[in-house]
Amino acid sequence: MERARLAADIGGTFTDVVLEHAGKRHSSKILTTPRAPEEGMLAGIAQVLAAAALHPADIGLLVHGTTLATNSLIERKGAKTALLTTAGFRDVLEMGYEKRYEHYDLELELPTPLVPRELRFPVEERMTAKGEIRTPLGSISEIISKLKAERVEAVAVGFLHSYVNDSHEKRAGELLAKSLPGVSITLSCEVCPEIREYERFSTACANAYVQPLMASYLARLAAELKRRGFACPLFLMTSGGGLTTLETARRFPVRLVESGPAGGAILSAGLARENNLQEVLSFDMGGTTAKICYIEGGRPEQSRKFEVARIWRNLKGSGLPVRIPVTEMVEIGAGGGSIARLDELKRIQVGPSSAGAEPGPACYGRGGAEPTVTDANVVLGRIDPAAFAGGTLRLNIQKAKNAILARIGSPLGMDADWAAAGIGEIVEENMASAARVHAIERGKAAERCTMIAFGGGAPLHAARLAAKLGMRKVLVPVDASVGSAVGFLRAPVAFEVVRSLRCLDDDFSVLKINELLNSMHKEATAIVSAGALGAKLQTHRTVEMRYEGQGHEISVPLPAGKLSAADAKKLRAQYEARYERQFGLRISDVPVEFLTWSVNVSTFAVDKKNSNAKVKSSKATARQERTVFDPVSGKRGSLPMFLRRDLAAGATLAGPALVVEPQTTTLVPRGWRCGVAAAGHLILERKP
């Protein structure tokens, strides 16, 4: 018999655990325990094991995603870290982009560097942009004595142009490893071999900074699991959407930062393949943020730009850049906990700041006084206060109402219903804007997509968001509220290697490129094989290209096998086709620049079969009703309420209606119909 599989996703607000066994799934959703995240996770695991009547020894696989690395960056609770860097450049880390991310705010603050100036050590050495040694590596023995005296716990090495010639970094790394046993060492050429010194050094320092903490967490967790009788392999979810072994996670812990959202994208991609959906907009809304990701042909796009630990109202630019493989998506501060307020023009603003898990929305009754999106949904009647998060948290309507009236309703002369409707509308508008901008950036068209909606908050807002984007169809999967964790169990084992090698299309150095791609492929394969347990592997290769002189690159897939000189022309044609799709023109006489190459090796994702078999349709009957405010009519009215577990495959119902399950609620608005597919997913369709 197939053994049970377990996934645990620790998010900013909730910790989700999913167990799959013998065709059945059990899940739990509990508030994250920020001070000791593994406690919440172990409690969740105990819940699902009990529900499934299984023992730890019955588990065959455990996949884990955590925000622990992210949190230690946010709270600056990582290791005492030093940086060895090219003499003359010790301040790169602190100078950052040298710009303000908010123009009018004179009180602006910039992120504190992870390594303070006194621990940034200049080293005599210099490579040129072509990788030639201009100044040989000088002695670092004096620095090593200082590192010992300072008792640093981690060291990052970041030299200029190490992405083209890494020999100085490698040599320094060897010397450090020899003299500083027990100290974590990160080389920028290993963690992020890409051009642009600030991003590369920042990534290396972030990796070094979280390494000791993550290594000890992972060791502790592995030991605790063993103690509890788990004997299965443990995999970590990475931000790029692949699983990785403990060993690789220890080496590159910075790649674990955005794992939850990546799990969600995997779920959507799998559902897209199973349901033959060519273009999909994946919409994941949790407690803190909403994630929007376009999926074409069943595969999410990858990127390598990410920002962690934003310090100023969650504003873009106020965090630390890390260049790691991530799933291309836009994440905005629009979750259940997002706080609503009025600006000085009395306009309703929602997010990006969030009430988080503590104190949480006003309706949690834990001292939160700011109105949030969840408070609005409770006041509008869209959420049953007795059944929130599986009934584990009883919501207080009156507190929600008071907060909304105090901060929004009274100053605007609106009653609680209208003010709550305003919060709902604005948060949906914000998400729609983000989806439109992202569509433009990626050359997509939202109106052609089917939406896949999951995460605790998404099913409530999905249909209304879809309507704003001109979309007609929404799929709400089974166990939507724990979608990311469900996605973890579908993820392949994967690793991505990137390198910068700049050349122009009229000077395509095919020998060098092939040599580079080969060595990258070997490196990635070695890492993946260690966790693949003999499974078949696949390879995806891409290159980032741009018109010479531009600053924005577009990723183009490479053909399989050895490249030939003729491929330069083909790649240019593909680049231009993509460029034209995004921007409506080609600039045919400007050379095209190849910049960064990436090789991703992975096992194959786990798809389910026969999920869209035909089913006989039957009209569902509602057992209960709820009073809900309708902004179209401006009145409160009774809405039929269906329990999702009562809806068999083939059941249909017409909006307006609510479909309730233990951890989330799907709103079917007026003008929409809802059916249940063979696999159990809700399919919402807008009447033409």
Added chain:
Amino acid sequence: MKTQKRQLIRQILWNRLIAVVEEQANVLLKTAFGPITREAGDLSAGVYDTKGRMLAQAVTGTPGHVNTMATAVAHFLERFPPHTLKPGDVLVTNDPWMGTGHLFDFVTVTPAFLKKKLIGFFASTCHDIDIGGRGFVAEATSVYEEGLYVPHMKMMEAGKPNETLFAILKNNVREPMQVRGDLLGLVSCNEVATRRLAAMLEEFGLRDLDTLGEYIVSTSRESMRAAVRKLPRGTWIASMMLDGYEAPIELKAALTVGKDGIHVDYAGSSPASRFGINSPKCYTDAYTSFGVKCIVAPGIPNNAGSLEVVTVSAPEDSIVHPLRPRAVTARHVIGQMLPELVFDCFDEPLAGKVPAEGAGSMWVLGLSGGPQVEGAKPDATRFNVISIGIGGMGARPAKDGLSTTAFPSGVGAIPVEITEATSPLLFRRREFADGSGGTGRQQGGEGALIEIESTEDAPFSIACATFDRRRNPARGRAGGGNGRVGRVTLASGKVLPGKETYVVPAGDRLIAEMPGGGGYGKK
């Protein structure tokens, strides 16, 4: 009930309109050539009603486009009345006085139609990589030397490109294809925005933007006035000395807080310079109102309503109101100092709330090499790159000044590795200039220290057009010390004192130290 609903819909529409212009700016950012535009976000995008009033503007990298964009569309409509425009028309100009202050910025305007009816306009602008003439230097003594001038005209007519214009451009600029690419980017961002606006009006069953526009303009005007009414009334004056080009420059401002608005008068400021550092009035207006808004109402969006509350006057043909044909290429040298002069005015009435002076205008290091440079061999590698040098910001009353951070510009640095990959230059240092920030209870921000050499045995040139505050430091406030002045030298010892273009001889190195910010409060 009805009014609550109407209020809600207006909020949604306003929100949506801002999203439309942000999207417009985003398209432009992705298609722009040239590091200044993309690193700095030196571009702008806005939406206007049928009367040409600006309703919303994207928040982009540089405040220099704030008022300039708000008034640019009206200049177009005087020449091309709305009823003469057809779908597919795109208007263009790079007029420094009626655009955004120098020939490098092209402004385009696209009329938006819904069912053949004009519903409004979209305008956008970006800094082009080249416009012929002398290039990005301040040596010109008239605008005629600064490059090609394109008066208000149609760049596209009913969807067809004006090939005559493109042919002239192609033969007058150094990077013809990239300039064409930039112009087409302007067209395409307006086009995307036009489609979005039409869809939005259809979705909400609106026929035009007029009612919404009136609401946005009047709400913003009222909020801005309310913010002004919280200030003490009166007139306050300040002055600031700058290095200038051929002679030192004095900027003088008198700021009056009145019943319904703020007026800034630059009477007494120095006359226009012979060289290209003059700030055209539209650009002066932009930075003045930016400075006022930072202090008075940072959260109110820019549109015709909020902008009309701040007015500016300046003597004709002064450094802040030069008349054609004065040279204006490096107008930011003066323009970007104005917000700090405005802060100086506010110091007395708002004591304890206004930051000290900072480095102000950013330094654009224009570095070129090749056989054309004096003393170069015929086979010297040809290159033309820029690096951005950024000084320190002034200390805040309760926080230190930010080091190597541009203010008021939103420009960022260009990575050393990128500059080195595209030229034979090599940076020996790029780090904080230790001790350059002024002392005080709160310390001024440190400037940057940059040292550059060539990897070849060849000289290179450096355009110093934008390097000010080498004799006049950023002043501390409330007893805080001044920031250190900037300094440009060769490693061999020679000081490069002026704003002209110098040669760094083969084997020598350029050392540039940016000014530090002023300190705040006695230590």
